[in-house]
Structure formats: C-alpha cells, structure tokens
Amino acid sequence: MNKRKILVPLGDKSYEVTLEAGILNNISEELLKIGITKNRKILVISNEEISNLYGEKFLNNLKDNKFQAKMVLIKAGESYKNLKTLSEIYDVAFEFGLDRNSIIIALGGGIVGDVSGFAAATWLRGIEYIQIPTTLLSMVDSSVGGKTGVNHPKGKNLIGAFNQPKAVFIDPETLKSLPKREFSAGMAEVIKYGVIRDKELFKYLEIEKNKNELINLKNEYLIKIINSSIKTKSHIVSQDEHENGVRAILNYGHSFGHVIENLCGYGKFLHGEAISIGMNIAGKIAIEKGLWSKEELERQKILLESYDLPTEIPKINKEDVLTILMGDKKVRDGKMRFILPKEIGAVDIYDDVEDSLFLKFFS
Amino acid sequence: MNKRKILVPLGDKSYEVTLEAGILNNISEELLKIGITKNRKILVISNEEISNLYGEKFLNNLKDNKFQAKMVLIKAGESYKNLKTLSEIYDVAFEFGLDRNSIIIALGGGIVGDVSGFAAATWLRGIEYIQIPTTLLSMVDSSVGGKTGVNHPKGKNLIGAFNQPKAVFIDPETLKSLPKREFSAGMAEVIKYGVIRDKELFKYLEIEKNKNELINLKNEYLIKIINSSIKTKSHIVSQDEHENGVRAILNYGHSFGHVIENLCGYGKFLHGEAISIGMNIAGKIAIEKGLWSKEELERQKILLESYDLPTEIPKINKEDVLTILMGDKKVRDGKMRFILPKEIGAVDIYDDVEDSLFLKFFS
Incomplete structure (x- = not known):
C-alpha cells in the first residue's frame, strides 16, 4: 500500500497525516476530501526555492479546481523566522481578504510551517491551516504536533502558539529535490x-x-x-x-x-x-x-x-x-x-x- | 454581600471573576487563594496613568508578600495597541526571565488587557495571565471572554488569539479615578x-x-x-x-x-x-x-x-x-x-x- 494515514488523536482537534508519493499533484482532490469547500480562500505560504520547484503547478491545480488561491513567499533561513516576516504575511492576508472561513497552507520546510502555523493561530484570532512539509525534518517533526512560532532576537521559538493543523499532507517525492x-x-x-x-x-x-x-x-x-x-x-x-x-x-x-x-x-x-x-x-x-x-x-x-x-x-x-x-x-x-x-x-x-x-x- | 464571584464555565479553561471593592489592596492574598505560588515570576503590564495611581502600592503588596514581580508600562491609546508594543513586552519578558511557569497580570483598561492577554498567549507558546480591569468598559466587556490581540494598521483586532485568563479581579474603587x-x-x-x-x-x-x-x-x-x-x-x-x-x-x-x-x-x-x-x-x-x-x-x-x-x-x-x-x-x-x-x-x-x-x- 502506497498511501498511509496516521491519526493524531486530540479530541476535537484531531487530524490525519496523509503520506503518499505524488499527493502534491492532486492537492485539490485531497482538500475536497477533508471538507475544504471551493468558496474558501486559500493563502499558500512558501519560500522562493520551493515555489520555483512546485509553486506554479500547485497553484494551478488549486485554480483549475476553482479554488480562490494566492501564494506569498517568505525568505528562507532562520534569521527571517521573526515578527517582521509575520507582519508581512498579515499584510498579504489583509489585502487578499483572508476571513475567518479562509485557510492557510504551509508549503515548505520547518520555517515555513512554523511561521504559517503561527500566522494562522493569530490572524482574526485563529483560522484553519494545513501543513505540507517538503523536507525530511519537517515531515517527521515540526509539521505534526502543533508547535508554531517565530524567533525572538534573543532565542529561538520564544514567541508562538500551540496550534494544531487541520491536516498534514506529505509527498516523499519532494525529498528528491532536497540537498x-x-x-x-x-x-x-x-x-x-x-x-x-x-x-x-x-x-x-x-x-x-x-x-x-x-x-x-x-x-x-x-x-x-x-x-x-x-x-x-x-x-x-x-x-x-x-x-x-x-x-x-x-x-x-x-x-x-x-x-x-x-x-x-x-x-x-x-x-x-x-x-x-x-x-x-x-x-x-x-x-x-x-x-x-x-x-x-x-x-x-x-x-x-x-x-x-x-x-x-x-x-x-x-x-x-x-x-x-x-x-x-x-x-x-x-x-x-x-x-x-x-x-x-x-x-x-x-x-x-x-x-x-x-x-x-x-x- | 460585598464580594461577588462569577464562574465562567469553559471546561478545563473555566475561571472565576471576583468582584469586590478594595480587592486591589489585597492582591497577594487573592493570588495565593487561586494557587499562584510565590516562586512564580509575575510580570505586571500597565500604563503610566494607571501605574501612577495604583502601581507602586500594587507592586509593593506583591513584593511584601515575597512575590518576584516586575512592572512594564505600555503607552496608552489605540495607536499603541500594535505589534511593536507587543515586541517591547517580549523584550522585557526575556530580560526578566519569564518562564513557562510565570504569570502575566494585566492592570489597566481594555488595551492593556488585550495586549497582555495576547502576550501571554504567545510567550513560550502560552503562559497564564490574570485580568485586573480598571475601566468600566474593560470590567464588563474585554476582561472576560478571552478575546486578546493587537491592531493591524488596516484594522482593529485583526491579529490576536482566544486566550482565557486564569482569573479576573475587579475593584470598583478604581472607577473613582476614571474620567x-x-x-x-x-x-x-x-x-x-x-x-x-x-x-x-x-x-x-x-x-x-x-x-x-x-x-x-x-x-x-x-x-x-x-x-x-x-x-x-x-x-x-x-x-x-x-x-x-x-x-x-x-x-x-x-x-x-x-x-x-x-x-x-x-x-x-x-x-x-x-x-x-x-x-x-x-x-x-x-x-x-x-x-x-x-x-x-x-x-x-x-x-x-x-x-x-x-x-x-x-x-x-x-x-x-x-x-x-x-x-x-x-x-x-x-x-x-x-x-x-x-x-x-x-x-x-x-x-x-x-x-x-x-x-x-x-x-
């Protein structure tokens, strides 16, 4: 069996991790399966490197399926995992009109996931988000468990929230482009x-x-x-x-x-x-x-x-x-x-x- | 009866609002009653006006009772209810060594309460906090219910979290100094x-x-x-x-x-x-x-x-x-x-x- 599903049992915050090669190519189908209806706006947060590899295809898949989606890129690197980057995401969220019923998708490694999850925790006091980790580290660690946040100048992850995703999708194919x-x-x-x-x-x-x-x-x-x-x-x-x-x-x-x-x-x-x-x-x-x-x-x-x-x-x-x-x-x-x-x-x-x-x- | 207690029933997030004239003068006693032990650091967030009226007495009461307390003042006014003020609070939290077991007290009106509650929601992914509202508006509205947050340049309260306080203490005496x-x-x-x-x-x-x-x-x-x-x-x-x-x-x-x-x-x-x-x-x-x-x-x-x-x-x-x-x-x-x-x-x-x-x- 090439598809695995792992339940993270957390009461009314429970969710599934879906693990399948090629799942990135059918993302709209997966979203519909978990009840994301097409009238909901989707803000995809990623970085330049990941976006160059998968961004266009990913966004097109959403748009071809009539999802109203937009992508915002944050800079790669631990030094950009901060309040300033978060603030830039809020600006895009406002311009795009992200409302309480909208959803954020984190497409990238741990930094993208942590910042996106925290943005979702704090925009309009919390909207739903989905993790799509593209590095091995984020697949096995940060994408599951709901630890989100940004760094303080004096220390890593000092600012954040526990915020469980609505779902996690993992495509091992993305590891082929990982250094x-x-x-x-x-x-x-x-x-x-x-x-x-x-x-x-x-x-x-x-x-x-x-x-x-x-x-x-x-x-x-x-x-x-x-x-x-x-x-x-x-x-x-x-x-x-x-x-x-x-x-x-x-x-x-x-x-x-x-x-x-x-x-x-x-x-x-x-x-x-x-x-x-x-x-x-x-x-x-x-x-x-x-x-x-x-x-x-x-x-x-x-x-x-x-x-x-x-x-x-x-x-x-x-x-x-x-x-x-x-x-x-x-x-x-x-x-x-x-x-x-x-x-x-x-x-x-x-x-x-x-x-x-x-x-x-x-x- | 001069003391009223109102339960806010929210499962494991339930808490009590205690309403009593003069309660501000016995704050340490109230903290001990709700299980705040003296080894826990307390960061009191207030503004200059409130601090001038009650700050010294409040802090002294805590210190006389061997609490390790520090006060930080934020600027009054809606235009300071923003990410920059929040960031300044994080800096003080770091310097003071606020850890997961520490507690934040909001002493002031709605802005102090909203910013403090959000700081508590997001420092180390969430520490406990207490609301002590000093304006009628914040007593009857924002101090109860867990809505916390800051403004985005484009709109009020766009950035925030639902974060219930551990307790709310209300002293109607503070209304005597309210315009x-x-x-x-x-x-x-x-x-x-x-x-x-x-x-x-x-x-x-x-x-x-x-x-x-x-x-x-x-x-x-x-x-x-x-x-x-x-x-x-x-x-x-x-x-x-x-x-x-x-x-x-x-x-x-x-x-x-x-x-x-x-x-x-x-x-x-x-x-x-x-x-x-x-x-x-x-x-x-x-x-x-x-x-x-x-x-x-x-x-x-x-x-x-x-x-x-x-x-x-x-x-x-x-x-x-x-x-x-x-x-x-x-x-x-x-x-x-x-x-x-x-x-x-x-x-x-x-x-x-x-x-x-x-x-x-x-x-």
Whole structure:
C-alpha cells in the first residue's frame, strides 16, 4: 500500500497525516476530501526555492479546481523566522481578504510551517491551516504536533502558539529535490524516534540495504520511516499536547543541540546536525550516570555517522554552555531537565544532572 | 454581600471573576487563594496613568508578600495597541526571565488587557495571565471572554488569539479615578447587555435613583450592574467561546460602531460612544424590518442619552460605510451579519439586511 494515514488523536482537534508519493499533484482532490469547500480562500505560504520547484503547478491545480488561491513567499533561513516576516504575511492576508472561513497552507520546510502555523493561530484570532512539509525534518517533526512560532532576537521559538493543523499532507517525492545534507539532518530526528521509543525503527535503520535504499530516496522505504516517526510523535503528542510532561522526551538531544546551534553560530550546523551531536552528548551523560550501556551509545554513534551526521563535540567555552542551557525555555523553576536514554527505545526525564557531569565534555 | 464571584464555565479553561471593592489592596492574598505560588515570576503590564495611581502600592503588596514581580508600562491609546508594543513586552519578558511557569497580570483598561492577554498567549507558546480591569468598559466587556490581540494598521483586532485568563479581579474603587466620559462609554456596554439579554438590568438602569447612585459611583450599585453584565457575558461565552454562533450577539451595535470609529477618526468618539450610536442605528434597522417597536427604540435612546451617550448619527459618506462594513471581520462568506433587537432583552442575528435599508441613515 502506497498511501498511509496516521491519526493524531486530540479530541476535537484531531487530524490525519496523509503520506503518499505524488499527493502534491492532486492537492485539490485531497482538500475536497477533508471538507475544504471551493468558496474558501486559500493563502499558500512558501519560500522562493520551493515555489520555483512546485509553486506554479500547485497553484494551478488549486485554480483549475476553482479554488480562490494566492501564494506569498517568505525568505528562507532562520534569521527571517521573526515578527517582521509575520507582519508581512498579515499584510498579504489583509489585502487578499483572508476571513475567518479562509485557510492557510504551509508549503515548505520547518520555517515555513512554523511561521504559517503561527500566522494562522493569530490572524482574526485563529483560522484553519494545513501543513505540507517538503523536507525530511519537517515531515517527521515540526509539521505534526502543533508547535508554531517565530524567533525572538534573543532565542529561538520564544514567541508562538500551540496550534494544531487541520491536516498534514506529505509527498516523499519532494525529498528528491532536497540537498543531501538536509536529508541527513532530517535523519537525525528519525534516529531520535528510534532511540526514544522505537527499537524496531532503530534496527531497521541499521540494516545496510535499508540504508542504501533510503539514501537513494526510494519512496517505499521513505514512507516506512516517515510513517514510523510520525506514529511515535502522534502517540506522544496525543498524551501531552502542551508539553507539561512526556512530550519533553521529543527534545532528546535538543538541549545540547541548541547550545551548539547558538554558540557555533546559526548556519554552521544544520538543526539536525546539532541534534545529532546533542544525542551523542546526552548518551555520554547517560553513561556517566550509569543509565545506559557503552555498546548502545556506540551503536547510536555509528548509526548517526552512517547517515553522514556529525557526532564530535565542537570546542565550546564551558561558561557559555551553562548560560545557554539556563536560558533554554525547557528550564522549569530554575532546574535543568535532560532526556537521557536507558536503552535503545526508552528514555526518561532527569532533573538531577550535576553541571560537572556534562561540562567535562566541553573544552 | 460585598464580594461577588462569577464562574465562567469553559471546561478545563473555566475561571472565576471576583468582584469586590478594595480587592486591589489585597492582591497577594487573592493570588495565593487561586494557587499562584510565590516562586512564580509575575510580570505586571500597565500604563503610566494607571501605574501612577495604583502601581507602586500594587507592586509593593506583591513584593511584601515575597512575590518576584516586575512592572512594564505600555503607552496608552489605540495607536499603541500594535505589534511593536507587543515586541517591547517580549523584550522585557526575556530580560526578566519569564518562564513557562510565570504569570502575566494585566492592570489597566481594555488595551492593556488585550495586549497582555495576547502576550501571554504567545510567550513560550502560552503562559497564564490574570485580568485586573480598571475601566468600566474593560470590567464588563474585554476582561472576560478571552478575546486578546493587537491592531493591524488596516484594522482593529485583526491579529490576536482566544486566550482565557486564569482569573479576573475587579475593584470598583478604581472607577473613582476614571474620567466621567469614560465611565459613560462603559455604560454603553452595560446597556447593551440589557438590550440583548437582560430586561431586568435595562429596567434597573432606567430607574432615576439607581442612575444617580451609579453616576456617583456607589460601590453597591456598581457591583450590581457589573455583576449582571458579566453574568450575561459569561453565559454567552460559555456557550460559544470562539464566536461561531451566539457569541456574535455581544457585538450588538458594534458593526456600525466600528464604521463610526473608523470614519470619524479614532479618538473623536470613544469606543462606547460609537457603540451607543451603533445601537441606535441597529434599532432603527430593526424598526425598518418590522422586528422591533418604536417605543422600545425610544426607550433605548433615552437610556443611552441619560448616561451622557451620543445617539445621533454623524455625517458619513454612504460608500465609505459599505467599504468598512465589508472589511469587518464579522463578514462571513461575503455576507454581512447584523444583530437586531426584537424586544428589550432579546436580539437575533440576521444576514438578510439590504444595503438600502441602513444606507438611508447616512448622508
């Protein structure tokens, strides 16, 4: 079966993720299926690169089917994920006459998705939106779960909202135009799901044949791992939408990932690459605390590296590490919380990690 | 009894409005009662005028009780209810170290409340906040119901979120420092509740003695009408939080009110004054459609005027009226919807009002 559907069960905010090669070419049909009627205005938010690849065809498909659609492009890059870009979207929304019954579609990677979802959360106090992620990272992570927002000059994602999409459509075909390095970065999050909850996925990724087929972007294999990743994410998010508890485990590798992104300058490492290094650090801490086995830490390292991900910790000043960690919004009541593995497929949340325990890994 | 509590029943978002003269002097006690522990940071958002009157005492009460509190002032006036002011609040939030467990308190009128509620909705994807309205308008209207947001250069409240407060505290004593004209403007919303749902309140307001006591700001009388107003609002909001149906009746008088605010220049009429004129226009349309009696329209006019509110329609170009009405976000699928009275205490929503029917009232 080439089409997969994954339910994200969140009461009256539940929605489905539809995963199918080529789905982008039949977008109007999919919209009609989920009850988007043709009298509703659609604002498609994308960026130049994605728009050059799929924009015209996508928009034409909507217009040929009598949808009243318009596309607005935002600049690519983390530095444009800010209030100014949001403000530009509001201007277009006003000019286009986006009303309470209209809908926003995010067509692009994580930045497009996050900004679009937040625009939808806040235009006229909230209108519906749909995620169509085009990068591996956004397919397995940000497009599902409703975290939306923009950056504050002092920190990533400080401004935002929990806002679940009405639907998510994923077309693995779009990965064929994704730079190899970004594909690898997305694999870091896939491997993360393996470590935190899905031993079978981890083992699947270790198998040489699967690895080759994935790197060659075979749809069947891509669908398998995307499906598994989203299933895990859906399961966790449905238990704890607003990250008051278990959802935090999705941040495995992220605290140190943010440290690395911040201190090495945004852009040196891609998000997924920083997460890969962060997972390695978290693993080392777990060893120090006697939680995990060295053999499994080594398996994690080998798997990350086999998908061309970095694991070596860059040179970073210890004091800077502490400053960033303390400023991280995952701190609660002044206590730093870390997600540490106990075995492949199981992690837990710890707030009793001594600074000295992780600072030794930095120079 | 001098203390009133009104429940706003919204499932796990339910909260209480506490109404008591002098409650501002015991704010720490009230916070502790609703479970705000002293380790939580509190950012108080206010404006200069309110801060000059109550700010120091308020902050000292918090600090004397070992709360970690800070106050930030925003500029008064509709033109500062924008993304830039919001951005300044985010900067203070960052510097103060506002975390997920922190809380925002809005101390002031409707603008302070709307901006604060939206800041709370969007800082770290949402933290808790408390409304302490200090104007009659915000006590009976904007502090309850969770509508928060800022203006877009092209229109009021286009950017925002539904975000219910954790609690609302109302101290009628603060009305003693409110300019007479603003008190009257607030009375327009109180009278509105009479017309849309509460015939008893309407009759109460008509009684000469009550009117005099209200104008003299007698707490007992103020508490009576604020309590009645909030009860009606609470009842309606709990049926339809996101204004997909019945909540729209709270906008009685507002469509034409917005037209008047827009076209006469913001500032010429206060919001409540524009609503008063809007209610008179809505009443006239109801007469034209044969829904309402001329006697009751006259009673509405006399009541509004007896609280020093304007009812006469200013000179406005017909075409401009249409432009503003069509741009109003209450338009759904291109249809204009009007709230029209059938009798004092009962209104309904109509989407079949011919343009000619109301344009005749404009010159």
